Amino acid sequence: MTFFPNNKQTLLSNRLNKQQEIKIPVSAILIHPSILLLLILMDETVKPLRIPPQMSVYADKHNIFHLEQSMLSSLVIDQPEDPISYLISLLRRSSMDIPRVLLFGPTAVGKHTVAKKLSAELRAVHVSIHSLLEGQSELSVQARQYTLKEQELPAELLVRLVQQRLNEIDCFNRGWVLEGIPQTRLQALSLQQAGVIPEHVVVLEAPDDVLLERSQGKLVDPLTGDVYHRTFIWPVDDTVAQRLEEGRSPSETQRLAELQRYRCEATGLSSAYQHVLKIINADQPHADIYQQVCCGQLLRSVAADGSALGDEIQSYLDDGRPVPDSLVLQVLEERLSRMDCSCRGWILHGFPRDLQQAKSQQESQQPNRVFFLELTDDVCLERITLRATDPVSGERFHAMTRPAPSSEVQNRLKTRPEDSTDTVTHKLSQYRIHTAALQSVYPDAYHIDADQDPHSVFEALESRLTVY
Structure with a gap:
């Protein structure tokens, strides 16, 4: 966002008033920097500005122009009484509260079901390979050509597709849950270089024999696209159950090939996100899987949040030292006092470990x-x-x-x-x-x-x- 001093406001107002074909009110003085630069250069009385090329490279790398456009759109739509405070709160919300979640795992592990429910609860945008290919952009059309030929999407094309989608205003404002992407370590590193950095990465895992069994008997709701299974996930609503249709199931050879391909990439994929990674056993009831996905690893999430407490905890994690009880209890008390724990309850695993921890915990939260x-x-x-x-x-x-x-x-x-x-x-x-x-x-x-x-x-x- 750019604000102009009074002399440039007068200059721009005069310039705009002289151009009859431009129907812009003088009060709309918040404009894109590129327009500002053009208007200033048009006026012979103003000394030409020299913009270092590094500025545009930096702006493009960090999506500065998109950030300005999104913030300006929100400002014009909401029209707050105090624009400065509004923009500050918008920036804080954008960097801290908007979810950025990546969910991956082998075929038939339940990624789609968990991602759809998670995005609904977080009010985030659910993004998958399927939704990316459905788009009407030039990149989507180009990507569909590879799928029609049953060829793997090049990493560069996939990254551009993802980047294009996540830069749209709904993902910027609401956050995103990325399902099944990336699929290789190369894709993961390319996404990171492009600035697609998730806050949380969840890996769903299950034994191969369970996955092969799940891949058979899959059912799909034609109205919502929700995925069900004759054995593992059956809809509660009889109306939904009656309209289910058989889902497309690959051959056993294809399933085995997909599993083998994932297993070969799994270690490299996980290592690319090791600091924000949580592995969930998907061979259990669906409700339990979802609960574990939402809980996360408390200390790691706090360590990654950029706060002073998080930085202190991260120093212990980096050195492999145990986090002191005082810090653990501080984090624990804050987490258990939140609304979800108060309303739904909580389960602590592996804590307390000794007498002092148990006594300290009893002073705040008793099981x-x-x-x-x-x-x-x-x-x-x-x-x-x-x-x-x-x-x-x-x-x-x-x-x-x-x-x-x-x-x-x-x-x-x-x-x-x-x-x-x-x-x-x-x-x-x-x-x-x-x-x-x-x-x-x-x-x-x-x-x-x-x-x-x-x-x-x-x-x-x-x-x-x-x-x-």
Whole structure:
């Protein structure tokens, strides 16, 4: 936004009054810098301005012109009494409150359903490959030619498409949820270079056998485009259920190829967003998946928000040091006091860890249910130290419960340092020391046998949630 001193206002007013074909009121003196420059250069009495070329490069790189256009549009539409305060609040809202979420994962993992619900709750714009291809712009037409030939979109074209869409006024004002984009590490880095920087990145994951089963039996609501499934997601409304149609399902060969392609890119994709990444297990009820997507990782989100508290927390995370209790409790108290936690409740996982944390938390927020998941040290060691990750596909295997499918995969598996026997044994020792003290703070806590399958553990927890 550009404001002009009085002498330039008079100059521009005179110039505009002399041009009969330009029907612009003199009071409309907030105009685009390029128009200002043109009008000034037209007047021989004004010394020509020399604009360094770096200015236009900077403005183009950071979407300055688009920012000015969007702010001017909002200003003219809303016509606030105090324009300066209004623009300041608009800038603050644009940088802090407007959601910028990226959601990706393998085929049939449920990205579309979660993204659609998330964008509706956040009142953000839902953007997907499908919606980008439906556009009428020259870029959309060009992109459709690749899909008609069943060819992959070039990274440069995809980035231009995304950038064009996110620069539109609705995405600027309301924010966006980007579904299934990017699909490769190259695309991710290209988007970052283009200035498409998400605040939150959510990855939905599930085993391949679950994904292959989900890809069959998909149903679509022809009126809304919502996706359902005969087994996993069935509509509550019978009217919706009656109009469902069979969705397009790729062949088994195509599904396997898509999964393999994703697995090869998954590690690189995740590493491109490691500081804002949250991985969600999608092999669970849809409502639970959505709840986890919305909660996020509290400390990381605060660390990334640019506040003084966030910068302090980030310094500990960068150095690998534990965040002090005083900071954790400060963040926790603020989060649990928000409206959603007050109305819907909350679940804390892995906190408090010791007696001091438990006592400090009781001074502000007290839980009405406490669960201890019980497991012997031998089973803990077996579960953790025998797991390893394939650096090529990103899949995690376990020597006993999910062994590698071949000797080739087995030979390239990597074990994380924190999963070593010594590290796990030390953590278990610390846990046992603090558990006895924690039990004294929560004498009415429920103790659940965790040496069972996940479904049985969940049922044991759920049955005690309704006991008063």
